[in-house]
Amino acid sequence: MTDLMKSFLTGIESELQKQVSRLDAPRTKEYLEMLTYHMGWTGEGAGPEATGKRVRPLLVLLTAMAASGEDQQTSQFNWQAVLPAAAAVELLHNFSLVHDDIQDHSDKRRGRPTLWVKWGMPQAINAGDGLFVISNLSLLDLAENYPAETVVKAATILQNAALELTRGQYLDISYEKRASLGAEDYWPMISGKTAALLSACCDLGALLGGADEATQEAYRSFGHFLGLAFQLQDDILGIWGNEVVTGKSTASDLVEGKKSLPVLIGLEKKGRFAARWAGGPIQLSEVEELAKLLASEGGYAQTQEMAKQMTDMAINNLRTASPQGQAGELLLNLANKLLRREA
Amino acid sequence: MTDLMKSFLTGIESELQKQVSRLDAPRTKEYLEMLTYHMGWTGEGAGPEATGKRVRPLLVLLTAMAASGEDQQTSQFNWQAVLPAAAAVELLHNFSLVHDDIQDHSDKRRGRPTLWVKWGMPQAINAGDGLFVISNLSLLDLAENYPAETVVKAATILQNAALELTRGQYLDISYEKRASLGAEDYWPMISGKTAALLSACCDLGALLGGADEATQEAYRSFGHFLGLAFQLQDDILGIWGNEVVTGKSTASDLVEGKKSLPVLIGLEKKGRFAARWAGGPIQLSEVEELAKLLASEGGYAQTQEMAKQMTDMAINNLRTASPQGQAGELLLNLANKLLRREA
Structure with a gap:
């Protein structure tokens, strides 16, 4: 890892802790503890495994520096000034995870008991x-280093992404009860649940890096397609990833009943896969055979093709944005890593 | 009702509908419906009874006009420009009600089935x-008529109030499991749950009406004490209100187990009331006797005394703020009405 990435990660963690410490008061110690536990800093299993990779705040910082055209070695781009926005997107993401875990009744998150399991549903x-409120307050801290006009623009980007998140979440929950689902139901859900926030990260970075409007638009589109491509890769790995197929992991999306694109393609076919899906929860023992069946009905190839298209769109938009310097290279690296491409 | 109040209420409702209509899109009709149902506009029992009184947005508008020193008859104070902030506080309030109903497992709100009862907990x-996201977006619409610096200040006021709300809610939920509670546990809870938002309403109004800092501070304190006094009155009526005592209503706070100030005073006494409270849920048949017992142990008189003190503080701060014109009179009327005082 480069020194710059290390500095970014340290800066992000420290800004997140500063923001969450707003709850550090005598009567709300336990409330604070819930948040520091969820963020991966305290409690059983705390540590790097529990914090997540902080991909979203990294995107904000890298985009800001790459868009500023200033390389750390040669200039004075003040990336610390961008930290409140980086923390804001990570806090927004974590707010959505906490509520998601309640809505999905998930008892584990990054290998640890979820918040609602430990403290009960009302407290969770x-x-x-x-976390959402602190995300909003964090973003407003940009006012220490940016003109108020920029802060209002940044807040609008964040809130529009948050509204998209709730739209995607509404669709996801509503699909539980929908009798018939097809591939076209996938895109609005995933645009809201995954792409909107990644797009907002790049949008915010470009804004705070001082990009012109066309460049900002290119970064925003990069983030959008990055989100879609990343989700499609994730969907593929969730069914045909090595660990899943060999049964080393119980985390097959088929067992979890996740409405990923391959599954929706299979349902649309109304063939043997759809018939089995309609027959109730998938057992671990069926996973390998069912994954093969779904692939034979086109679920694998079609999703792979879409992932390729979205990846190309992401990379093309990133080229248009023309990220500069070391941060620009790191941004391309991060994108390639997320898209599991060879660099 | 005066023409000005009618205009305000019409303006508020129309702004709220405009804000919520952000969800008016083909795939999210049901999501939109949940919000319009909760806001009291659609579904079974829709109408004025279901919308609530819109006290918070009225406070914003009245404070703004009273602080501007401009009377509607004689000048041009553009109260419509304040509507996005008025809508924002009402949406924030309603966000907290929706989550509150889930947390408390309440099945009725203003006489209608709650959101989680109708659409399930995950969707609720x-x-x-x-609603919280739309509250945030609504506030940012102030930028159409106010300088960005003012919008950032307004957003900070709103988010700080939201953080207080979650602090109060944390305490309220945590008290369920606390073995020993006393009167001192009441104030931080109620400052967060009730006073913080009313204080923010007046703070926002003063800011947007162009008050100087000292006046803004007086309005903010007015809102804070108004909130506390209002809550204390509510606590008294919830136990000794006519309908409650005569058994015409089943809504006694004693039956609901609400930790109101009179109850906390009773618990602190560790007398006969506290012993009965510890013995499990109160039945409707015991309410009249138990209310008398609690009064005999000081719960009524001490709460009444606190309510009087908070009311005096509210009115004194309002005098210091020196609200002007017709809006100033209406603001005083609204305060008196909320505090159930003779005008």
Whole structure:
């Protein structure tokens, strides 16, 4: 890892801790503890495994520096000034995870018991709400280093992404009860649940790096397609990833009943896969055979093709944005890593 | 009702509808419906009874006009420009109600089935989140008529109030499991749950009406004490209100187990009331006797005394703020009405 990435990650973690410490008061120690536990800093299993990779705040910082055209070695781009926005997107993401875990009744997150399992559903709803509020407050801290006009623009980007998140979440939950689903139901859900926030990260970075409007638009589109491509790769690995197929992991999306694109393609075919899906929860013992069946009905190839298209769109938009310097290279590296491409 | 109040209420409702209509899109009709149902506009029992009184947005508008020193008859104070902030506080309030109903497992709100009863807990959490996002977006619409610096200040006021709300909610939920509670546990909870948002309403109004800092501070304190006094009155009526005592209503706070100030005073006494409270849920048949017992142990008189003190503080701060014109009179009327005082 480069020194710059290390500095970014240290800066992000420290800004996140500063923001969450707003709850550090005598009567709300336990409330604070819920948030520091969820963020991966405290409690059983705390540590790097529990924090997640901080991909979203990294995107904000890298985009900001790459868009500023200033390389750290040669100039004075003040990336610390961007940290409140980087923390804001990570806090927004974590707010959505806390509520998601309640809505999905998930008892584990990054290998640890979820918030609602440890503190109960009412407190977990409230802790999620708290993360969202602190995300909003964090973003407003940009005012220390940016003109108010820029802060209002940044807040609008963040809130529009948040609204998209809730739209995607609404669709995801509503699909549980929908009798018939097809591939076309996938895109609006995933645009909201995954792409909107990654797009907002790049949009914010470009804004705070001082990009012109056309460049900002290119970064925004890069983030959007990066999000879609990343999700499609994730969908493929969730069914045909090595660990999943060999049964080393119980985390097959088929067992979890996740409405990923391959599954929706299979349902649309109304063939043997769709018939089995309609027959109730998938067992671990069926996973390998069912994955093969779904591939034979086109689920693998069609998703792979879409992933390729979205990846190309992401990379093309990133080229248009023309990221500069070391941060620009790191941004391309991060994108390639997320898209599991060879560099 | 005066023409000005009618105009305000019409303006508020129309701004709220405009804000919520952000979800008016083909795939999210049901999501939109959840919000319009909760806001009291659609579905079974829709109408004025279901919308609530819109006290918070009225406070924003009245404070703004009273602080501007401009009377509607004689000048041009553009109260419509303040509507996005008025809508924002009402949406924030409603976000908290939706989550509150899930957390408390309440099945009725203003006489109608709650959101989670109609659409299930996962969708209700998401709909609450959506109301909060739309609140944030609504506030940012102030930028159409106010300088960005003012918008950032307004957003900071709103988010700080939201953080207080979650602090109060955390305490309220945590008290369920606390073995020993006393009167001192009441104030931080109620400052967060009730006073913070009313204080923010007046703070926002003063800011947007162009008050100087000292006046803004007086309005903010007015809102804070108004919130506390209002809550204390509500606590008293919830136990000794006519309908409650005569058994015409089943909504006694004693039956609901609400930790109101009179109850906390009773618990602190560790007398006969506290012993009965510890013995499990209160039945409707015991309410009249138990209310008398609690009064005999000081719960009524002490709460009444606190309510009087908070009311005096509210009115004194309002005098210091020196609200002007017709809006100033209406603001005083609204305060008196909320505090159930004779005008």
